[in-house]
Amino acid sequence: MAVTMAPESRLPVRDDGEIVGARRAARALAATLGFSETDLTMIATAVSEIARNMVEYGGGGEMTFAVIDGDGRVPGRRGLRITATDHGPGIPDVERAMQDGYTTGRGLGLGLPGARRLMDEFRVESAVGVGTTVSMTKWVV
Amino acid sequence: MRVPILSLGEVLVASIQDALTDRGWRQLQADLLAQAGRRPPPGSRRKTAPRGVVIDLSTMDVMDSYATRSLDGIARMLALRGAETVVVGIQPGVAFAMAQLGLGLASAGTAVDLEAGLALLAEQVRGDGRHHGA
Incomplete structure (x- = not known):
């Protein structure tokens, strides 16, 4: 069982300015864990894609950033877990939304698979009419 | 934040110093389109409108699908105005993340830094007749 450690932070993501804020917050917290520069960029980019999805399709939502200590298999392994929750229309077919190029909007359909x-x-x-939660984790190698 | 645009002879240089919001990208697009089409005032040494644009991303730590699409759109619009675009300074981690996302630039050339970008533009502008795939 993973143990969530402080610090944890929570940010609203409702517009393009807050998308930038979310990825800055993710990068800053990840940097304290000792991720490589490339990993920091990957995390910030993933946060940006998911945050944009939330703003574009979910009517905005919030993101939580948490430091995880230990994943059950590798004791002491640290990671960053990002949870994005919106209360938008939900995704009717998650499998399909995970495929490259699938989009219902103006985007490229790269958000989730990317x-x-x-x-x-x-x-x-995701539940239709209830909302969507994306949970993603990156481990420090 | 507004991106400053420098004029170097026939070339415009825009160095993006900070993460841009959507509005920031639209502003950059409008500013570059306006300047790329502008002929110099009478009496200037330069006689033609700028024919090349260098966009410097060396301080950018993220290029997500929205930013990449905005940038490629700007290059496509500039091509329609008769100007070539070269994007320079994409950092290794940014290139890695962009490739993982399947992102690329269809309408802009790329070079490792400003110097290489200016050299590439000089070649392209001399070469002329080159058609864009856009």
Whole structure:
């Protein structure tokens, strides 16, 4: 069982300015964990894609950034877990939304599959009419 | 934040110093389009409107799909105005993340830094007749 450690921070993501704020916050927290420069960029980029999805399709939402200590298999392994929650229309077909190029809006359809490739763990839970939660984790190697 | 645009002979140089919001990208687009099409005032040494644009991303730590699409759109619009665009300074981690996302630039050339970008533009402007895939 993973143990969530402080610090944890929570930010609203409702417009393009807050998208930039979310990725800055993620990068700053990740930098304290000892991620490489490339990992920091991957995390910030994944946060940017998911935050934009939330603003564009979910009517905005919030992101939580948490430091994780230990993943159950590797004791003492540290990581950053990002949870993005919106109360938008939800995704009717998550499998399909995870495919490259699938989009219902003006985007390129890269958001979910792209962010998954940039992170180590990635999970989407969505219910139509209720909202969507994306949870993604990157471990410090 | 507004991106400053410098004029170097026939070339405009825009160095993006900070993460741009959507409005920031639209402003940069409008500013570059206005300047790239502007002929110099009478009496200037330069006789033609700028024919090349260098966009410097060396201090950018993230280029997500929105930013890349905005940048490529700017290059496509500038091509329609008769100006070539070269994007310079994409950092290694940014290139890695962009490739993972399947992102690339269809309408702009790329070079490692400003110097290489200016050299590439000089070649392209001399070469002329080159058609954009856009």
